[in-house]
Amino acid sequence: MIKLEKIYRWYQTGSTRNFVLRDINLEIEEGSFVSIMGPSGSGKSTLLNVIGMLDQADEGSYTFMDQDVFRLKEKQRVELYKKHIGFVFQAYHLIDELTVFENIETPLIYQGYKGSERKSIVSDMLDRFQIVGKKDLFPNQLSGGQQQLVGIARALAGSPKLLLADEPTGNLNSRQGEEIMDLFKKLNEEDKVTIIQVTHSEKNATYGNRIINLLDGRIEQE
Amino acid sequence: MITSIRSMLRLFSRQKGHTAILVGGLALGIAAFILIFQYVTDEWQSNKFHKNFDNLHRLSVIDAAGESQLYLPPGYNASIKNSVSGIKTIIRTTENLGAGTIQYLAAGSSESKIFKEESIFYVDKDYLHVFTFPLLAGHPDLTEPHSVALSASIAKKIFGTSDPIGQTLVIDNQFGRHIFNVKAVFEDPPSNSDLQPGVLLSFSSLNNAADRNENDWADPNGTQSSFCHYYLLMDDTFETSNLESSITSSIQNFNPENSDVNAVVQPFSHLHLAPSLNYPHPTFGSLKLVLLLVFVALLILSIAWINYINLSTVQAIDKAKGIMVRKIMGAGRKQLMARQITESLMLCIISSAIALVIVQLLQTPFNSFTGKSLSIQQLFSTPWMWTLGILLTGASILSGTYIGIVLNTSRPVQTMRGMASKSMSGLTLRRGMVVFQFAISVIFIVSTLVLYKQLHFMKSELRGLNLEQLLVIHGPTNSGDEQAGKNVAFKSALGQIPFVTAYCASNNVPGKGYNFGTDGIKRLESTLKDELKNYKVFISDEKYFDTYSIELSEGKVFSQEDTYDGWGKSGKLMVNESAAKQLGYSDKTPIAGSQILWDGNAFEITGVVKDYNHLGLQEAIEPVIFVPSVSFYYFTVKLNTEELDEKIAELKSLYAEYYPTEPFEFFFAEENYDLQYKQEQQLGTVFITAANLAILIACLGLFGLVMYTTKQRTKEIGIRKVLGASIMSIVKMLSGEFIRLVLLALFIGLSIGAYVMSKWLENFEYRTKIGWDIFIISSFLAFGIAILTVSGQAIKSALANPAKSIRND
Ligand SMILES: Nc1ncnc2c1ncn2[C@@H]1O[C@H](COP(=O)(O)OP(=O)(O)OP(=O)(O)O)[C@@H](O)[C@H]1O
Numbered sequence A: 001m002i003k004l005e006k007i008y009r010w011y012q013t014g015s016t017r018n019f020v021l022r023d024i025n026l027e028i029e030e031g032s033f034v035s036i037m038g039p040s041g042s043g044k045s046t047l048l049n050v051i052g053m054l055d056q057a058d059e060g061s062y063t064f065m066d067q068d069v070f071r072l073k074e075k076q077r078v079e080l081y082k083k084h085i086g087f088v089f090q091a092y093h094l095i096d097e098l099t100v101f102e103n104i105e106t107p108l109i110y111q112g113y114k115g116s117e118r119k120s121i122v123s124d125m126l127d128r129f130q131i132v133g134k135k136d137l138f139p140n141q142l143s144g145g146q147q148q149l150v151g152i153a154r155a156l157a158g159s160p161k162l163l164l165a166d167e168p169t170g171n172l173n174s175r176q177g178e179e180i181m182d183l184f185k186k187l188n189e190e191d192k193v194t195i196i197q198v199t200h201s202e203k204n205a206t207y208g209n210r211i212i213n214l215l216d217g218r219i220e221q222e
Numbered sequence B: 001m002i003t004s005i006r007s008m009l010r011l012f013s014r015q016k017g018h019t020a021i022l023v024g025g026l027a028l029g030i031a032a033f034i035l036i037f038q039y040v041t042d043e044w045q046s047n048k049f050h051k052n053f054d055n056l057h058r059l060s061v062i063d064a065a066g067e068s069q070l071y072l073p074p075g076y077n078a079s080i081k082n083s084v085s086g087i088k089t090i091i092r093t094t095e096n097l098g099a100g101t102i103q104y105l106a107a108g109s110s111e112s113k114i115f116k117e118e119s120i121f122y123v124d125k126d127y128l129h130v131f132t133f134p135l136l137a138g139h140p141d142l143t144e145p146h147s148v149a150l151s152a153s154i155a156k157k158i159f160g161t162s163d164p165i166g167q168t169l170v171i172d173n174q175f176g177r178h179i180f181n182v183k184a185v186f187e188d189p190p191s192n193s194d195l196q197p198g199v200l201l202s203f204s205s206l207n208n209a210a211d212r213n214e215n216d217w218a219d220p221n222g223t224q225s226s227f228c229h230y231y232l233l234m235d236d237t238f239e240t241s242n243l244e245s246s247i248t249s250s251i252q253n254f255n256p257e258n259s260d261v262n263a264v265v266q267p268f269s270h271l272h273l274a275p276s277l278n279y280p281h282p283t284f285g286s287l288k289l290v291l292l293l294v295f296v297a298l299l300i301l302s303i304a305w306i307n308y309i310n311l312s313t314v315q316a317i318d319k320a321k322g323i324m325v326r327k328i329m330g331a332g333r334k335q336l337m338a339r340q341i342t343e344s345l346m347l348c349i350i351s352s353a354i355a356l357v358i359v360q361l362l363q364t365p366f367n368s369f370t371g372k373s374l375s376i377q378q379l380f381s382t383p384w385m386w387t388l389g390i391l392l393t394g395a396s397i398l399s400g401t402y403i404g405i406v407l408n409t410s411r412p413v414q415t416m417r418g419m420a421s422k423s424m425s426g427l428t429l430r431r432g433m434v435v436f437q438f439a440i441s442v443i444f445i446v447s448t449l450v451l452y453k454q455l456h457f458m459k460s461e462l463r464g465l466n467l468e469q470l471l472v473i474h475g476p477t478n479s480g481d482e483q484a485g486k487n488v489a490f491k492s493a494l495g496q497i498p499f500v501t502a503y504c505a506s507n508n509v510p511g512k513g514y515n516f517g518t519d520g521i522k523r524l525e526s527t528l529k530d531e532l533k534n535y536k537v538f539i540s541d542e543k544y545f546d547t548y549s550i551e552l553s554e555g556k557v558f559s560q561e562d563t564y565d566g567w568g569k570s571g572k573l574m575v576n577e578s579a580a581k582q583l584g585y586s587d588k589t590p591i592a593g594s595q596i597l598w599d600g601n602a603f604e605i606t607g608v609v610k611d612y613n614h615l616g617l618q619e620a621i622e623p624v625i626f627v628p629s630v631s632f633y634y635f636t637v638k639l640n641t642e643e644l645d646e647k648i649a650e651l652k653s654l655y656a657e658y659y660p661t662e663p664f665e666f667f668f669a670e671e672n673y674d675l676q677y678k679q680e681q682q683l684g685t686v687f688i689t690a691a692n693l694a695i696l697i698a699c700l701g702l703f704g705l706v707m708y709t710t711k712q713r714t715k716e717i718g719i720r721k722v723l724g725a726s727i728m729s730i731v732k733m734l735s736g737e738f739i740r741l742v743l744l745a746l747f748i749g750l751s752i753g754a755y756v757m758s759k760w761l762e763n764f765e766y767r768t769k770i771g772w773d774i775f776i777i778s779s780f781l782a783f784g785i786a787i788l789t790v791s792g793q794a795i796k797s798a799l800a801n802p803a804k805s806i807r808n809d
């Protein structure tokens, strides 16, 4: 599903290049559950953003579902990721002025679903994550764990093939974290969603079936 | 769409303070703009209600001296009509020539209503055919002698609800006491009509010498005295290109003295506002003023708009996170752009709605200030309103697009990390905008201060006379020879009243004008062509100079006997210093006692009056000849203003004793004099309002900006405080940048303001200096207000509990 070849990413400061990703070669099969680990600043988020097409590499090639991502036009790229990829963030990134219901609905609007379809999908999601009672609340009226549930529900609303999660449990306590991890495992096994998560926790990493270690922008070992 | 509007509304309410400032500032700006816009469109619409507007012209002449003369002799009428083709109708009007009293004796009632009326015109018979003031009753022809047409409000004042047509009125004016038949009632002229007829009398009423009360100069066929305005109604198909030259030759052929006189024909479209700034002919309105107002309106609107863009881009940083999340969710550029534009349009609509409410609230005071009857409905009916609508819509689309582009070009990952991209924070642009707004505010402040300083200067620097405690009583309307004795008796009765400390009679008063202008005067021994020079003539008794505290530089005032005799018989007069100079007297030669020739008659100069400001300080002092006469137009008394009501009552009863059929009317000399500064006063009010608005809006902008930056730096401030920063140092850190900006604006504003106002002051013959006081006060005002705005916010956030602000992410 994903094939990264010779990916380099750097930031130019003055005349020197600071490499954040160096020579990344990586293949990820559909249906796998990958955990990316590594020390702070090693480039995990950057890698995830490149995979999620929010960021572009400076060198290398990236094939996603048989498409050469870096060769696509911006519009086609947006089409591609909005159809197939869901994002979950450490800081939730819910839209403050929208209710829980509307937050989950947002990606569906952009994917062109009709109003009635949207309503039934969002209701399903609310049911599934047991947050029906919260649907009219605003993000700042929810606990961190609840906000992350909404974030995940939003990411899954458009039934993506790939779920990208950058430290999804980073702001949560361990019990909430476990719940989210159980959820991911279930999604991966039952709904066949491919998951790539960044995590600092060894324990969370074991939920997946593959661990990639980054050190200083290089994949170290598997 | 509905969801997105709903979410926008929520966004607005989340950023309540900000949105309020944004909308409030814009609404104020739009309201000011609409008010001025109303005024200006009304000015441009002036006179257009006349059905014959396109074919109407005013005829005037430029005399041998190159001066514009709006008054022509009535007798040119026939020869112009006969020798110039294309003229359908000539209308002669004599504005206020018939001023006097109107008396109505209701049938079956012994009581009569009587009141004074200024706007009584003698006009040609087709006046109401040519000027289409809608007729409410009767027939528009004013053919027969002693016909009268009344405006609706005057008809109502006289007749109440009963039918005026066919009734008779007694009108008493300089042409005697005559009975007039009411033929027509017309609608009151709209406020944007330059012709404001109240009472129209048929010109033919003056045909018989017996009906003119010995005022034979007013013969409708006379060719010597110029007292008529001429209006021409042209044929539809007539080409006006040769009109001026053919009328010129007609006038020149009429009288060989007219060889240097040239006709000027102004179409009605040039009558109120000139077609260009250097238009040489007189107009009723002032194009300069209208353009100035348009400029002020645009400035205020631009300040408000800049505020809006400024604050909404700042707000965009706040919104950026939400927008970036949407972008990651797959929102396209177009969708984001559409959202920004919708948001912008929504704010604009809300602001415009509030602006309309503000306009509605201010309409009544604004109308009484401008003397117009403006309304929003009226504005909506003009195409101008659409221009305004398009302007506003265009501007909000533009600002929405601008913000959209700023947001679209910033990258989501960075933005979500809290790193606003350079273009989004747009610091340089924002600084520029703040400087621009404040500079304009400072210009307004400087202008206002200079304007008021000049006004104060003109009121306090009045030279050579004293108007304090002078009360002026209107004399009787009509005074034949048989009444002269009565006038003298009344005057001396005034002198008997204990509280009257000085008194006099004159035929005009300072601030209103002179009696007439003349040439044909020269020194006995002069061989030069001095008789071409112009002098003003002022008619008064001998007590005038004492009563108004006017001093002489030489000689003495003419005597009481001279007053009784009048200037013709006594052969005495006085001149002011300017007149003496113009007559060619040098400083050393004694003037008093010397003789001059006036139209061939010799006069003795009894004294020289020190130059004093007979008219407002806009004008230079003119050469004036003071001539003695019993005088009766105005009686001036000097009195202590304590217990004024009783004193006025006493004067009134005395007046009634002598003039039982005349209404008692009076004014204070000083108030009347200050009426000459009405335009400056109005301009002052306009500027003070504009300055306040500009400052208010600019401060709103500054306030919003500071509010935002301090909010953004809440965490930083908290950390600094935990690390031991003092409150003072934090206030300094937060205000420093803005203060620098305001200083720069101050410098720019003061320079431009001072330059513009020094140009404006050149309009005045006697003028104040701009001086350091203006600079200091403006700086103090602008800077003080800015500091208050900035530091209030800064202090508030500096005082905030650091533990709290660090926790709140
Ligand atoms: N805009 C930028 N300009 C310069 N350097 C950047 C920029 N963004 C990220 N970096 C650098 O890239 C490197 C990798 O960052 P990244 O966020 O991928 O690390 P990470 O592994 O996710 O760390 P963490 O575990 O702390 O989240 C860091 O050293 C960071 O300083």
Ligand SMILES: [Mg+2]
Binding pocket: A044, A045, A046
């Ligand atoms: Mg990271």
